[in-house]
Amino acid sequence: MKPVSLIQFLIEERRAGHINTELSLLIEVVARACKRIGVATGKGALGGVLGAAGTDNVQGEAQKKLDVISNEILLEANAWGGHLAACASEEMEDPQPIPDMYPKGQHLLLFDPLDGSSNIDVNISVGTIFSVLRCPDDVTEPKAEHFLQPGTTQLAAGYVVYGPSTLLVLTFGHGTHEFTLDREIGSFILSRRDIRIPEQTGEFAINMSNQRHWEAPMQRYIGELLAGNDGPRGRDFNMRWVASMVADVHRIVTRGGVFFYPLDAKIKSKGGKLRLMYEANPMAFIVEQAGGAATTGRERIMEVQPTGLHQRVPVFLGSSQEVEQATRYHREADNAQ
Ligand code: P6P
16 A cells, blocks of 8 residues: 655644644744754764753753753754744743744644653653644744643644654544655655554553552552453553653553553642643543553643643553543542542
């Protein structure tokens, strides 16, 4: 069968009325920028891009050189096309408006330019996560509050995982689809259309070193998985934790599984570890469109009303039966209080 390129797919989606021309241009620009990020990441030590940048981001986290480089690549690529009103990034305190010299568009782009960057120096897969919102009609100079829209309003979401192959996974709300970068021609080629995440799974992802800090329902739920055959689930479970959300989520999108970054006593004051606007929401959109589920343990991630651009939330996502079970335990515990 003739391979379908990303550009052909975007034209199909435009003809189907799922996206408009401006959004298809935005996705093409982001995909092209991610190819450049992949090249920079792939150079490793030879590119002089490993290690710390010597600066901290808005989260107070030490930035890697590639965090800063990736952020710049995405900002520069999206500045001139006329498809965006502003960008927001994990690496920037405030949104960046499109420079006055360029035309503005009707979209807001949010991204984590290089998620999992602590893994770069040890050559483990990292990725870019992005989310697209509509800019409110009467807004010409978007501020942070204009980005604070619930995940259900996303027009598009995607990630690019820089692994053995470079993959783009994308949704416009009409299924979740995967594209593989053909490095010889420099095009993303459709490799999986309408991905489905199995409802059941035998594989979970969580950072077990935080176990003593978890809330009781999380202790109960994970305890049942660890009990395996001898416990109430009556079967053994396997565990994976890459500590790179894009890699962990891509495994789940590919073969099922369930991912948790729950509240724990250490991070309770912050609301969680992962960021709502440019990590949890786009991943939730992608997972739900593939038949999975995504909650904070109490509510659907995409229904959280954002209160801050860099707000954090607990994340439970993946195979729906496991997400629902873990969420049920948390709701039961809350109701019992
Ligand atoms: P921990 C990477 O820093 C990240 O934001 C996600 O990509 C990843 O899932 C998580 O943090 C890993 O957190 O506490 O296991 O290092």
